[in-house]
Amino acid sequence: MNAAQVSALLRQQYLTDGPTSPVRPIRVAFTDNTDFVLVDIILGPPEFSFSSDTDEAQCQLSMFLVSGSLLRVDPINSVVRSVLPVEPRSSWLNGPVQLSSTQGRDNVLGQVTLNLADAAYQPAIGGIDPGSTVLTELGTALQTYFATQQTSYPLGTVQQSGVPACLQPTQFDFVVQQNPDAADDGAVLLLIKTNGTAPTTAGPLPVYPIPDGDTAALLVSGEVLFSSLIAPTLTREFSTIGTRFSAQQSNGAFQVDGSGGQLDLGYFPATLPNDDSDPWTSDSQGNFQKVVVAPGSFTVTSNGDSLVSAWTSSFVQYFTESETPLINTESSTMDANITTAFAAAADSTTDIVSFSGTVKAALTPDNPGSWWTKWWNDTADLPSDMNTAMQQALQAVFGKVQLPDVDTFALQNLLFPSEQVLQLATASVPGDLQLTGTIDSALTVSPPAVTLTPTGQQQFTAASAGSPTQVSWEIQPQLGTIDSGGLYQAPDAVGQPVVIIVTAIDQTDASLVGKAMVLLAPAAPSGDTVTPEFLTLTAGESYDLLVVDAYGQPADAICTLSPPGVGTLVQGYTTGAWIYTAPAAVTQAQSVAISPNAGLAAIVQLVPTTTVTITSSATTLNPGDTVTLTAVADDLDRVSWVALPTATGTLDAADGTATATYTAPSSVQNPQTVAVMAWGEDPDIGIVGIGLCRLTVQAG
Template sequence: MNAGQVKMESAEPQTALKGWDAVLAIDAANLNELLFHQYLEKGPDSADIHFSLAAQDDQDIWLVNVVLGPPQISFSAGNTDNQQCTVSMEMIRGVVVKMDPNSSVVKAVLHVTRNQAEVTGEINLRKIRGTVTNPNSQLGSVVIDLAGGAFTPRIAGIDPKSELAMELGKAFGFYFAANDTTYALGGLTESNVPDCLQPTDFVFYCQKAGENDGCVVLLIRTNGSTGDLGDLKPYPIEEGYTTGLYVSSEVLFGKLFPPFLSKNNNSGISFSGKQISAGNWVTVAHSGTLSVMVKDEDTDSWSSDSNGYEMPVNMNLSGLTVRADGTNLSVYWEYKWKQYWTRPYPGHIGVDNTQSNEGTASYSLTATPSVDTVTDIITFSGKGAASYKPYKADFWEKFFGKMNVSDILKNTVENSLQNALEDIQLPSVNVFALENLLFPASHTLHVEKAALPGHLYAAGRTKRPVAVEPAVTPSIMPGTSVQLGATGHSAGDFLWSVVAGGVGTISDAGLYTAPAVTGAAAQPVVISAVLRSDTKQEGRALIVVTSPAAASGLQVEPESLMVTPGQTFMLRVADAAGNPVKADCTLSSPVGTLRPALQQGEWIYTAPALLEDGAAERVIFKAVSCADKTITGQSSITVVPTTAVSVTSSSATISKGGQVSVTADANAGTDPLWFVLPTGRGTITANPEDRTKAVYTAPVSITPADNQVIIGVYAGGMNFSNSGFTAVSIEG
């Protein structure tokens, strides 16, 4: 091979990057971890997690007061929108209240229990300006925008196909829109990296994988051209990892390596990038010389020019090529030239004998990648080998005697190229991964594996500086304990605490103990662990304290129900898969009546018209499978009295953006829930000193057709359930 010629064989890129300079793919599991830790940072009392909303069904108003669990992302194969995902949030605890606004009578209260309620929606992903750590970043972040979602609630006791379920789904959307509820997935910012790695713009794309799996792909432009949208093939995340980071062949070999290698060698080699096929580049030397003076004192022979004058052997390094080779970095150089050699002519004093001999010098190196687990620096290491082959193999012995000129030239090549090429630390890519790619909840991208399938591929995952284990504890029973710790630390390294709004206690050693009694509803508890040696470093974990449901083979929905005298409610009996089951159903005592409905598995309960002494009464709904008498299920029904709450407002009319004060009478108790119907049409805030009083704030913009608002209040406990309403008109 002559100087300047590039060896053309090269592995094609494993995953086509569609013309983008860099690509970051994050799978659903990693995204859900990011969402989970944002959820923990918000805390269970956040307005994004614990809130009330209302919807109307015929003449009844339904209030939902709920504590949501962490958002969970999935990617539906049937959704063709490449900027949407499916988000599900479990309802950990709460109540669903059915009320008659005309009589201010509560008809029924469903208690939300674990695994029996969730809200799911097809959610738009959106690009916004700024990032979690750099609000002024011009590049921005990708967020899931719950405000734009179309939601479907699943609540035990409510037909998911009913008009009520549809109206409640709209109410969830209105609430998230009014509160601008978003969760960040990741973003980009500027840092001190070369221009070829400095992000200037990006777009995002949702790529599906299988039934519900997939990833969000950030397609990044640095100083190159904008690429195309579409699925990356093959799938961009390797099994066993949750992120895939790619730097294009053009950026790596065409822009990043040339100045780096030109600067970091002692042989005067200058490099440049060269495209050898579509999307495939190599780094090629276009100058540089290796020189060595060869002289044999025994035979008085030397390297020379054609006239016999002493001259070093000069080997032109042009054409030395650095390229990708499967997973490794490959270096190859070959130089063929005619070299003159001179020695005294035997028997002729002062007469020299100059002869030439063609030869070929070569160098090859295969460097395998490794990743420093602390710095994330990617290094390609290997031992290069050089050779020199003369055209006439016996020339040396005749001309130089015992001196091995081939070894001299071989060693010169190896020694000169070793320092520059045998341990290449990939420049700036670790800085790009750690500083340009930003993630919420203190996560950073960590590279665990690197390869060169044409472009640079780095597999890894995002991690937090403090990872509390277990991050999610399965439900524990009241009065029990669970030990928490943190990866790489002892429990005593942390200041442990229960975040405000939680229940139970935690010791200095990280032992959490749930309270002995919590009531029927599940209690989400967020635990904080602050590193004593650096209080800026914090980890969090979630524990749910709940009394387990009685073991059974049948599901009865709802599992816990309150009704008021004379009201009816439909219960549903199903198997573990949710299929309606034919069952014999009875009441544990004659508190109300029970009759089968038209559909299999549906039963209608009617509460007694009057309560003895006006006190609440409890009855157990029991279901026994007709096919197998050992398979049973049950629901707890409590009949409670209801009393209308009188609600007064300081004005029946209000201007856009204005406020009105509302007050509930003593029937509201001391801790009522205030709400607005329709959800999102203004806000209502209870007085923290006296929650029977609240202030309603109207929206600043509204259409004439949407100027009516109902303000409601609900007060309930285990033994009573009251409600009241007032109407307000918005003018202007």
């Protein structure tokens, strides 16, 4: 699969689970000097790409942050210092991921997964200095979170199935191969070893497997195709004449060779002629006898696109003619040639690859004597009736030969998730059996992802097996509208960015569902912008702001504070830098705007704080113990929970609930202190709060 195809699979997984699935909201915490930083974010779908790195097992993984916030807190003193909302167009997780560590889970087989913990992330978050240690700590905290939560995306399942024994998978490896014609693209190769494959070293293929216009390919190695499928099948097909077949490798390519046996073509003519002038096939004594041919050579090879079999034989054949009272017997060397071209065809519905053959037969004498032309009226060939009869006899044998179907290997061995199936469009045999096409949903929605701003529109279409189909359209959440024809209309205003899931449901089969994604975000500014665009601060807290131009570069601008006197705004020492400090006391929610002389202002929400009190059923735990924690706060109905260190035990809480359950690790070498925090923000009344409870886990 190339990068676009892998990203499409990951996107469908994401859309199936939904961006508000428990897998997606991520809550982690880490320390920054004396403060704690709490991260509460929702990730977008992974995007897959390749770099110029020659590491065969490495690719790049990127996920934008759909929504959420970063809180800087002092939980000991119950102080929330700042709340920074994430902006999806400037907030990303990027990092290389090693596919070689993505292994099966059941014996040597199992799921093919992309494990998010395998990437070393370099976060970028709008409103935070790219060189800040906060981003480094965030990358580490997220990697730990993914590891402890076993967060992964399944790409498929490798399992045993009803295919021939030689195609039963036994293990698999990953390799990443660069596209020689596109530096920023490549393919993820899932190399499956089967019962019919000799031990080998996993590595890139000699030829890049995915042609232009396709996004996926399935290859069955020439070794398996010729040794384990074609050779045994031909041996069975020719069992009546005793020819046996085996695969050989010549100049790096496999072929099948046949040897032994004999081919009985029958009597020519079918009955002994009564007319003295008609010759017949005989033995050396003139006795009426069948034509029996011993095959000289029989090969099946690839000609680049299809398979070609060639059968050749040279044999001495006796002919007898009666001229009363004389009987004359003569002989000639005969050359027989049979060629069959087997074209490979893939059925896009059943994913069965079949081979259809066209047989051509030729039978000619090799330098016959003068008697030949005398007997057959001056012709250098066999008479048409005898020639036709012999060719028909040869074709009757070879026309029955059927190469084996490679049946449903793609679907039965690689069961792609989210109704994803490999749509095989073309098949060829350039040495290996190569099938190319795309991996699509049974119902595909186009475009699969789009970004819109308020009042924007997008026309979506649905197709089943590549053809338009009648569907019903839905959106979730209900922001904007979508009509019966698939035209989505964004709302007139958007506060925070949000992902809209567009769902198409087949009107004749409701089990066929396709999905697409709309990232709905406020309109991007055209001039200078103060970043972050939105920020929440509490009394006395400061934040570093930066004015950037339309290209994201620092811009020299004069900023003003409105209303004036609500806090202080001073210019920093570098281009575009400004520092805002909230008033020493904030008793009620209030907004201030920090505006550049030409451009979009930043909005700072000033809010009071409240104390969140956490009670626990126990504060000292043994390994494996579970405690219940309850958070109580004035003016906050919903709270979120997080524990630090992330990898020490598990914290379970339904989103927004005031009760959580903490379970200590099953074993602890040294006593550990776990900080459990609960925080909340109510933007309607403008208040934030944080609480802390320390738990001690004893060694054991």
